[in-house]
Amino acid sequence: xxxxxxxxxxxxxxxxxxxxxxxxxxxxxxxxxxxxxxxxxxxxxxxxxxxxxxxxxxxxxxxxxxxxxxxxxxxxxxxxxxxxxxxxxxxxxxxxxxxxxxxxxxxxxxxxxxxxxxxxxxxxxxxxxxxxxxxxxxxxxxxxxxxxxxxxxxxxxxxxxxxxxxxxxxxxxxxxxxxxxxxxxxxxxxxxxxxxxxxxxxxxxxxxxxxxxxxxxxxxxxxxxxxxxxxxxxxxxxxxxxxxxx
Amino acid sequence: xxxxxxxxxxxxxxxxxxxxxxxxxxxxxxxxxxxxxxxxxxxxxxxxxxxxxxxxxxxxxxxxxxxxxxxxxxxxxxxxxxxxxxxxxxxxxxxxxxxxxxxxxxxxxxxxxxxxxxxxxxxxxxxxxxxxxxxxxxxxxxxxxxxxxxxxxxxxxxxxxxxxxxxxxxxxxxxxxxxxxxxxxxxxxxxxxxxxxxxxxxxxxxxxxxxxxxxxxxxxxxxxxxxxxxxxxxxxxxxxxxxxxxxxxxxxxxxxxxxxxxxxxxxxxxxxxxxxxxxxxxxxxxxxxxxxxxxxxxxxxxxxxxxxxxxxxxxxxxxxxxxxxxxxxxxxxxxxxxxxxxxxxxxxxxxxxxxxxxxxxxxxxxxxxxxxxxxxxxxxxxxxxxxxxxxxxxxxxxxxxxxxxx
Numbered sequence: 001x002x003x004x005x006x007x008x009x010x011x012x013x014x015x016x017x018x019x020x021x022x023x024x025x026x027x028x029x030x031x032x033x034x035x036x037x038x039x040x041x042x043x044x045x046x047x048x049x050x051x052x053x054x055x056x057x058x059x060x061x062x063x064x065x066x067x068x069x070x071x072x073x074x075x076x077x078x079x080x081x082x083x084x085x086x087x088x089x090x091x092x093x094x095x096x097x098x099x100x101x102x103x104x105x106x107x108x109x110x111x112x113x114x115x116x117x118x119x120x121x122x123x124x125x126x127x128x129x130x131x132x133x134x135x136x137x138x139x140x141x142x143x144x145x146x147x148x149x150x151x152x153x154x155x156x157x158x159x160x161x162x163x164x165x166x167x168x169x170x171x172x173x174x175x176x177x178x179x180x181x182x183x184x185x186x187x188x189x190x191x192x193x194x195x196x197x198x199x200x201x202x203x204x205x206x207x208x209x210x211x212x213x214x215x216x217x218x219x220x221x222x223x224x225x226x227x228x229x230x231x232x233x234x235x236x237x238x239x240x241x242x243x244x245x246x
Numbered sequence: 247x248x249x250x251x252x253x254x255x256x257x258x259x260x261x262x263x264x265x266x267x268x269x270x271x272x273x274x275x276x277x278x279x280x281x282x283x284x285x286x287x288x289x290x291x292x293x294x295x296x297x298x299x300x301x302x303x304x305x306x307x308x309x310x311x312x313x314x315x316x317x318x319x320x321x322x323x324x325x326x327x328x329x330x331x332x333x334x335x336x337x338x339x340x341x342x343x344x345x346x347x348x349x350x351x352x353x354x355x356x357x358x359x360x361x362x363x364x365x366x367x368x369x370x371x372x373x374x375x376x377x378x379x380x381x382x383x384x385x386x387x388x389x390x391x392x393x394x395x396x397x398x399x400x401x402x403x404x405x406x407x408x409x410x411x412x413x414x415x416x417x418x419x420x421x422x423x424x425x426x427x428x429x430x431x432x433x434x435x436x437x438x439x440x441x442x443x444x445x446x447x448x449x450x451x452x453x454x455x456x457x458x459x460x461x462x463x464x465x466x467x468x469x470x471x472x473x474x475x476x477x478x479x480x481x482x483x484x485x486x487x488x489x490x491x492x493x494x495x496x497x498x499x500x501x502x503x504x505x506x507x508x509x510x511x512x513x514x515x516x517x518x519x520x521x522x523x524x525x526x527x528x529x530x531x532x533x534x535x536x537x538x539x540x541x542x543x544x545x546x547x548x549x550x551x552x553x554x555x556x557x558x559x560x561x562x563x564x565x566x567x568x569x570x571x572x573x574x575x576x577x578x579x580x581x582x583x584x585x586x587x588x589x590x591x592x593x594x595x596x597x598x599x600x601x602x603x604x605x606x607x608x609x610x611x612x613x614x615x616x617x618x619x620x621x622x623x624x625x626x627x628x629x630x631x632x633x634x635x636x637x638x639x640x641x642x643x644x645x646x647x648x649x650x651x652x
Contacts, residue, residue, distance in 0.1 A: 058565065058645045079569045086567020093649070097562045101262055111566040113251050159566070 011064035042218035090160025094172035187235035271588030273541025278592025288527030290611035343485035355426035370459025386419035386434030404449035549636035561648025574641035581633020589625030
């Protein structure tokens with residue numbers, strides 16, 4: 001039995017909008033184990049962004065329990081949350097969020113800069129390794145402007161890997177990419193998952209979900225479906241099926 | 247985060263926006279440069295005044311009779327006859343902080359030599375007068391104590407007198423002049439001293455033994471002044487007190503009576519002049535300080551823009567583990583770096599323009615080291631002060647909103 005990375009129980013999140021209280025999450029429970037590749041799906045307003053923010057320790061639940069890698073998040077200070085984000089979570093965003101006019105290597109180094117335990121040499125070494133892992137060993141000195149969308153997202157993935165997180169949190173990571181490139185990225189995610197990295201992927205594209213091992217569907221702040229995916233598609237195989245462009 | 251990394255990030259942010267950073271620094275640059283240049287000019291003029299006064303004899307102490315009431319009529323000090331040779335003797339004998347002392351009686355009149363004549367002043371003094379005034383002889387010699395005792399008709403003359411009374415003679419030593427029809431033998435010529443701070447020609451002078459001037463020219467037996475010199479500049483105030491005490495005893499003044507004389511040291515004169523130029527310096531520095539302040543506001547403004555522009559970057563930094571304090575330091579250090587870089591350029595510019603002023607405008611200047619240190623410190627403080635609020639604002643951003651900010 002592999003260990004639980006994420007454990008949430010009866011998680012609620014309310015927002016005050018003027019005099020009205022909006023219940024974004026109405027009591028969500030689930031567990032994500034090490035090595036899983038989970039996609040969280042749902043239409044806009046379903047609460048998936050709210051859940052993602054809480055999973056990413058960017059936000060705190062109103063009530064309920066959230067544990068990441070055995071650490072109970074409730075009641076932690078801003079600085080303690082920052083430390084968890086720094087050491088346990090790797091973020092990937094739809095719009096890449098790379099620092100402009102900054103090289104790929106420096107972008108990847110960023111999370112390690114905020115970890116004072118890591119020396120400059122180790123930071124450099126680990127960042128290079130992360131970039132090699134995503135296939136950008138020859139692009140270390142390129143700035144985002146010199147990279148394609150797919151390559152920029154690869155840099156972002158390398159950045160999320162560099163601190164050896166317990167989980168990668170991806171928010172619509174393929175949303176800005178064309179089909180071919182997004183399949184390439186998904187193939188990379190699958191490869192990383194095969195190496196044992198836990199991935200939580202928020203998306204609204206059903207075909208992306210077919211590449212994951214488990215799909216959670218949210219609607220109106222509740223989980224309406226939580227299924228193991230019996231028929232996992234391989235993105236690399238899908239990629240070869242795409243018509244060849246000239 | 248380590249300070250070196252923070253410095254690197256801040257440095258990069260500045261370099262990436264070269265033009266903007268430079269314009270932001272401009273206020274600080276002008277502020278610092280003007281503080282340094284202004285202080286250098288102020289300090290320079292103060293020093294030149296001090297030097298000039300010192301050249302008149304910075305240890306010099308003058309004793310004049312004070313004003314007084316005579317039969318209900320207020321009389322000017324110069325009309326008083328209260329200073330006597332006995333006073334001079336007393337100072338000479340009892341004062342310990344005084345190195346030289348000389349009686350002074352003076353009058354004006356016409357100097358005549360053949361067909362040349364010239365209006366000038368005659369000073370009746372003793373040989374120590376030259377030490378008090380710090381003036382040497384160009385040729386000839388000073389009269390002696392013996393000549394003072396015998397009231398010899400000998401004179402030492404200044405350059406202006408030489409030029410006007412002896413236009414054709416190289417060395418007037420040994421020549422005769424007449425002052426108010428009294429013949430004097432010229433036995434020495436004074437070195438040229440030029441004008442003093444008040445524009446007075448210090449070379450337009452005839453020195454003669456005070457006894458001679460008292461008896462033969464003025465027909466008086468009191469003194470107009472007594473001049474003395476303190477053993478050192480530092481001891482001048484002590485010398486002033488000492489001389490005052492001696493004179494009070496000489497004049498039999500009771501404790502509740504005011505002095506009937508004035509004792510002034512050059513030190514007082516220097517401080518009078520210095521305070522004028524100090525006022526000017528304060529004014530100049532105030533103006534420069536205002537421009538530094540405006541420079542600081544410029545920094546604050548640009549830091550605000552920078553925080554706004556980089557909201558998304560701040561969100562990302564927070565998402566990957568940047569603490570509020572890391573973000574605060576990042577922007578604070580950027581602000582300080584801008585202001586200190588501006589400060590360095592400002593110091594260089596200030597020194598440069600000071601040298602320019604000295605070379606091409608011939609103004610006396612003196613760069614004060616403290617002005618460099620102070621303006622540098624002010625720069626750092628400006629950076630912290632005006633960078634704090636925008637940096638605080640950046641640190642307080644909510645990571646979720648910052649990440650989604652477009």
